[in-house]
Amino acid sequence: MKKELLTFFTILFFLWSFSAYAQEQLVFTGIENSSYATISKRVMEEAYARLGRDVKFSDLPAARSLAVANSGRVDGELYRIKNIHLKYKNLIMIPVPIGIMEGVAITTNPKISLQGWDSLTPYRVCIRNGVKFAEAGTKKMTVDVSNSNEHLFYNLGLNRCDIIVLARLTSIKLAQDFETEMKRPVHYHVIQTYPLFHYLHKKNKQLVPKLTKVLEEMQTDGTIAKIRASYIEEISSATSS
Numbered sequence: 001m002k003k004e005l006l007t008f009f010t011i012l013f014f015l016w017s018f019s020a021y022a023q024e025q026l027v028f029t030g031i032e033n034s035s036y037a038t039i040s041k042r043v044m045e046e047a048y049a050r051l052g053r054d055v056k057f058s059d060l061p062a063a064r065s066l067a068v069a070n071s072g073r074v075d076g077e078l079y080r081i082k083n084i085h086l087k088y089k090n091l092i093m094i095p096v097p098i099g100i101m102e103g104v105a106i107t108t109n110p111k112i113s114l115q116g117w118d119s120l121t122p123y124r125v126c127i128r129n130g131v132k133f134a135e136a137g138t139k140k141m142t143v144d145v146s147n148s149n150e151h152l153f154y155n156l157g158l159n160r161c162d163i164i165v166l167a168r169l170t171s172i173k174l175a176q177d178f179e180t181e182m183k184r185p186v187h188y189h190v191i192q193t194y195p196l197f198h199y200l201h202k203k204n205k206q207l208v209p210k211l212t213k214v215l216e217e218m219q220t221d222g223t224i225a226k227i228r229a230s231y232i233e234e235i236s237s238a239t240s241s
Helices: 002-024 035-050 062-071 132-137 149-157 168-182 202-220 223-240
Strands: 026-031 055-060 076-081 091-093 099-107 125-128 143-146 163-167 187-201
Touching (some): 026 035, 035 055, 035 076, 035 187, 035 223, 055 062, 076 091, 099 132, 125 149, 143 149, 149 163, 149 168
Parallel strands (some): 125 163
Antiparallel strands (some): 091 187, 099 163, 099 187
Protein backbone atom coordinates (compact mmCIF):
# COMPACT_ATOMS: atom_id res chain seq x y z
CA MET A 1 0.00 0.00 0.00
CA LYS A 2 2.82 2.40 0.91
CA LYS A 3 4.57 1.56 -2.35
CA GLU A 4 1.38 2.26 -4.32
CA LEU A 5 0.90 5.58 -2.53
CA LEU A 6 4.52 6.51 -3.19
CA THR A 7 4.08 5.70 -6.88
CA PHE A 8 0.84 7.70 -7.00
CA PHE A 9 2.41 10.80 -5.41
CA THR A 10 5.50 10.48 -7.64
CA ILE A 11 3.30 10.49 -10.74
CA LEU A 12 1.23 13.35 -9.33
CA PHE A 13 4.35 15.39 -8.64
CA PHE A 14 5.66 14.70 -12.15
CA LEU A 15 2.37 15.81 -13.71
CA TRP A 16 2.30 18.95 -11.54
CA SER A 17 5.91 19.77 -12.47
CA PHE A 18 5.19 19.27 -16.17
CA SER A 19 2.07 21.43 -15.95
CA ALA A 20 3.96 24.19 -14.12
CA TYR A 21 6.70 24.12 -16.74
CA ALA A 22 4.16 24.26 -19.56
CA GLN A 23 2.54 27.28 -17.96
CA GLU A 24 5.87 29.05 -17.55
CA GLN A 25 6.96 28.61 -21.16
CA LEU A 26 5.85 31.42 -23.44
CA VAL A 27 5.66 31.14 -27.22
CA PHE A 28 6.04 34.09 -29.60
CA THR A 29 5.69 34.31 -33.34
CA GLY A 30 8.22 36.27 -35.37
CA ILE A 31 9.11 37.03 -38.97
CA GLU A 32 11.05 34.18 -40.60
CA ASN A 33 14.49 34.79 -42.13
CA SER A 34 14.84 38.14 -40.38
CA SER A 35 18.04 39.50 -38.84
CA TYR A 36 15.91 41.71 -36.62
CA ALA A 37 14.16 38.60 -35.35
CA THR A 38 17.53 37.11 -34.40
CA ILE A 39 18.50 40.22 -32.43
CA SER A 40 15.06 40.47 -30.85
CA LYS A 41 15.14 36.81 -29.79
CA ARG A 42 18.41 37.39 -27.95
CA VAL A 43 17.06 40.50 -26.25
CA MET A 44 13.79 38.86 -25.21
CA GLU A 45 15.45 35.62 -24.08
CA GLU A 46 17.52 37.72 -21.69
CA ALA A 47 14.49 39.76 -20.59
CA TYR A 48 12.33 36.73 -19.84
CA ALA A 49 15.24 34.92 -18.19
CA ARG A 50 15.44 37.83 -15.75
CA LEU A 51 11.77 37.16 -15.01
CA GLY A 52 12.40 33.45 -14.59
CA ARG A 53 10.38 32.54 -17.67
CA ASP A 54 11.27 30.18 -20.48
CA VAL A 55 10.47 31.24 -24.05
CA LYS A 56 10.47 29.77 -27.52
CA PHE A 57 9.79 31.27 -30.92
CA SER A 58 7.84 30.23 -34.00
CA ASP A 59 9.14 31.70 -37.26
CA LEU A 60 6.39 32.44 -39.78
CA PRO A 61 5.77 34.55 -42.89
CA ALA A 62 5.36 38.18 -41.86
CA ALA A 63 1.59 38.54 -42.34
CA ARG A 64 0.76 35.16 -40.82
CA SER A 65 2.98 35.84 -37.82
CA LEU A 66 0.87 38.82 -36.79
CA ALA A 67 -2.40 37.03 -37.45
CA VAL A 68 -1.40 34.10 -35.25
CA ALA A 69 -0.14 36.39 -32.47
CA ASN A 70 -3.34 38.43 -32.53
CA SER A 71 -5.47 35.28 -32.43
CA GLY A 72 -4.11 34.24 -29.04
CA ARG A 73 -2.82 30.87 -30.19
CA VAL A 74 0.58 32.07 -28.96
CA ASP A 75 1.61 34.56 -26.29
CA GLY A 76 2.47 37.49 -28.52
CA GLU A 77 4.64 38.84 -31.32
CA LEU A 78 8.42 38.93 -30.99
CA TYR A 79 8.91 42.39 -32.49
CA ARG A 80 7.21 44.92 -34.72
CA ILE A 81 7.30 48.65 -35.36
CA LYS A 82 5.39 51.05 -33.12
CA ASN A 83 1.59 50.98 -32.75
CA ILE A 84 0.80 47.73 -34.54
CA HIS A 85 -1.64 47.15 -31.68
CA LEU A 86 -3.84 49.95 -33.01
CA LYS A 87 -4.81 47.59 -35.83
CA TYR A 88 -4.27 44.27 -34.08
CA LYS A 89 -6.45 44.96 -31.06
CA ASN A 90 -5.53 41.88 -29.03
CA LEU A 91 -1.87 42.84 -28.80
CA ILE A 92 -0.28 45.06 -26.14
CA MET A 93 2.87 47.00 -27.00
CA ILE A 94 5.62 46.97 -24.35
CA PRO A 95 6.68 50.65 -24.42
CA VAL A 96 10.46 50.13 -24.36
CA PRO A 97 12.27 49.78 -27.70
CA ILE A 98 14.13 46.48 -28.04
CA GLY A 99 15.98 47.59 -31.16
CA ILE A 100 15.93 49.84 -34.19
CA MET A 101 15.31 49.13 -37.83
CA GLU A 102 16.40 51.10 -40.86
CA GLY A 103 13.96 50.90 -43.73
CA VAL A 104 16.00 51.09 -46.93
CA ALA A 105 15.35 51.36 -50.63
CA ILE A 106 17.81 49.36 -52.74
CA THR A 107 18.48 49.91 -56.42
CA THR A 108 21.07 48.96 -59.01
CA ASN A 109 20.72 52.35 -60.70
CA PRO A 110 23.37 54.79 -59.41
CA LYS A 111 21.47 57.72 -60.95
CA ILE A 112 18.46 57.25 -58.67
CA SER A 113 18.51 59.59 -55.67
CA LEU A 114 16.02 58.96 -52.87
CA GLN A 115 15.05 60.75 -49.69
CA GLY A 116 11.83 59.84 -47.94
CA TRP A 117 8.87 57.79 -49.12
CA ASP A 118 7.52 60.32 -51.61
CA SER A 119 10.74 60.12 -53.61
CA LEU A 120 9.89 56.50 -54.54
CA THR A 121 6.72 57.53 -56.41
CA PRO A 122 8.17 57.79 -59.96
CA TYR A 123 9.68 54.31 -59.82
CA ARG A 124 8.59 50.68 -60.01
CA VAL A 125 8.70 49.53 -56.39
CA CYS A 126 8.66 46.01 -54.97
CA ILE A 127 7.93 45.16 -51.33
CA ARG A 128 7.54 41.99 -49.27
CA ASN A 129 4.08 40.86 -48.24
CA GLY A 130 3.34 41.42 -44.54
CA VAL A 131 6.21 43.82 -43.83
CA LYS A 132 4.18 46.59 -42.27
CA PHE A 133 6.63 49.50 -42.52
CA ALA A 134 6.95 48.92 -46.27
CA GLU A 135 3.20 48.52 -46.72
CA ALA A 136 2.52 51.72 -44.78
CA GLY A 137 5.20 53.75 -46.55
CA THR A 138 4.04 52.75 -50.01
CA LYS A 139 0.28 52.65 -49.41
CA LYS A 140 -0.37 55.46 -51.91
CA MET A 141 1.75 53.79 -54.58
CA THR A 142 1.23 50.92 -56.99
CA VAL A 143 3.69 48.25 -55.91
CA ASP A 144 4.58 44.68 -56.75
CA VAL A 145 4.40 42.35 -53.76
CA SER A 146 6.70 39.37 -53.15
CA ASN A 147 6.43 36.63 -50.54
CA SER A 148 10.14 36.53 -49.68
CA ASN A 149 13.19 38.77 -49.57
CA GLU A 150 14.92 36.41 -51.98
CA HIS A 151 12.18 37.03 -54.53
CA LEU A 152 12.60 40.78 -54.10
CA PHE A 153 16.23 40.51 -55.20
CA TYR A 154 15.23 38.10 -57.97
CA ASN A 155 12.83 40.73 -59.36
CA LEU A 156 15.48 43.42 -59.00
CA GLY A 157 17.92 41.30 -60.97
CA LEU A 158 15.38 40.83 -63.76
CA ASN A 159 14.69 44.58 -63.85
CA ARG A 160 11.08 44.02 -62.86
CA CYS A 161 11.63 46.64 -60.16
CA ASP A 162 13.60 49.85 -60.05
CA ILE A 163 13.63 49.71 -56.26
CA ILE A 164 13.06 47.11 -53.56
CA VAL A 165 12.20 48.08 -50.00
CA LEU A 166 13.24 46.08 -46.95
CA ALA A 167 15.11 46.35 -43.65
CA ARG A 168 18.84 47.03 -43.78
CA LEU A 169 20.11 44.17 -41.61
CA THR A 170 17.87 41.68 -43.39
CA SER A 171 19.33 42.76 -46.72
CA ILE A 172 23.07 42.49 -45.98
CA LYS A 173 23.71 38.84 -46.90
CA LEU A 174 21.16 38.88 -49.72
CA ALA A 175 22.70 42.00 -51.24
CA GLN A 176 26.16 40.49 -51.09
CA ASP A 177 24.96 37.31 -52.81
CA PHE A 178 23.16 39.40 -55.43
CA GLU A 179 26.27 41.44 -56.22
CA THR A 180 28.38 38.28 -56.51
CA GLU A 181 25.94 36.49 -58.79
CA MET A 182 24.79 39.42 -60.93
CA LYS A 183 28.12 41.28 -61.07
CA ARG A 184 26.21 44.49 -60.35
CA PRO A 185 26.56 46.73 -57.28
CA VAL A 186 23.53 47.80 -55.28
CA HIS A 187 22.93 51.26 -53.84
CA TYR A 188 21.30 51.89 -50.47
CA HIS A 189 19.04 54.77 -49.49
CA VAL A 190 17.74 55.03 -45.91
CA ILE A 191 14.08 55.97 -46.15
CA GLN A 192 13.09 55.89 -42.48
CA THR A 193 14.35 54.62 -39.12
CA TYR A 194 11.99 52.82 -36.73
CA PRO A 195 12.20 51.73 -33.10
CA LEU A 196 11.08 48.12 -32.59
CA PHE A 197 8.80 46.89 -29.82
CA HIS A 198 7.77 43.59 -28.26
CA TYR A 199 4.05 42.73 -28.15
CA LEU A 200 2.14 40.56 -25.69
CA HIS A 201 -1.27 39.06 -26.32
CA LYS A 202 -3.83 40.57 -23.94
CA LYS A 203 -4.16 37.26 -22.09
CA ASN A 204 -0.68 38.02 -20.70
CA LYS A 205 -1.42 41.59 -19.63
CA GLN A 206 -0.28 40.80 -16.08
CA LEU A 207 3.28 40.56 -17.41
CA VAL A 208 3.32 44.08 -18.86
CA PRO A 209 4.57 46.00 -15.76
CA LYS A 210 7.29 43.47 -14.90
CA LEU A 211 8.48 43.11 -18.47
CA THR A 212 8.51 46.88 -18.97
CA LYS A 213 10.67 47.30 -15.88
CA VAL A 214 13.13 44.60 -17.00
CA LEU A 215 13.50 46.11 -20.47
CA GLU A 216 14.04 49.56 -18.98
CA GLU A 217 16.85 48.07 -16.87
CA MET A 218 18.36 46.38 -19.93
CA GLN A 219 18.17 49.66 -21.84
CA THR A 220 19.87 51.54 -18.99
CA ASP A 221 22.63 48.99 -18.37
CA GLY A 222 23.43 48.78 -22.09
CA THR A 223 22.42 45.14 -22.58
CA ILE A 224 20.15 45.82 -25.56
CA ALA A 225 22.77 47.91 -27.34
CA LYS A 226 25.46 45.28 -26.69
CA ILE A 227 23.31 42.49 -28.14
CA ARG A 228 22.68 44.52 -31.29
CA ALA A 229 26.35 45.48 -31.68
CA SER A 230 27.44 41.87 -31.19
CA TYR A 231 25.08 40.60 -33.86
CA ILE A 232 26.10 43.28 -36.38
CA GLU A 233 29.73 42.32 -35.81
CA GLU A 234 28.84 38.66 -36.43
CA ILE A 235 27.10 39.20 -39.75
CA SER A 236 29.65 41.78 -40.91
CA SER A 237 32.46 39.30 -40.27
CA ALA A 238 30.56 36.53 -42.04
CA THR A 239 29.84 38.59 -45.15
CA SER A 240 33.38 39.92 -45.42
CA SER A 241 35.09 36.54 -44.98
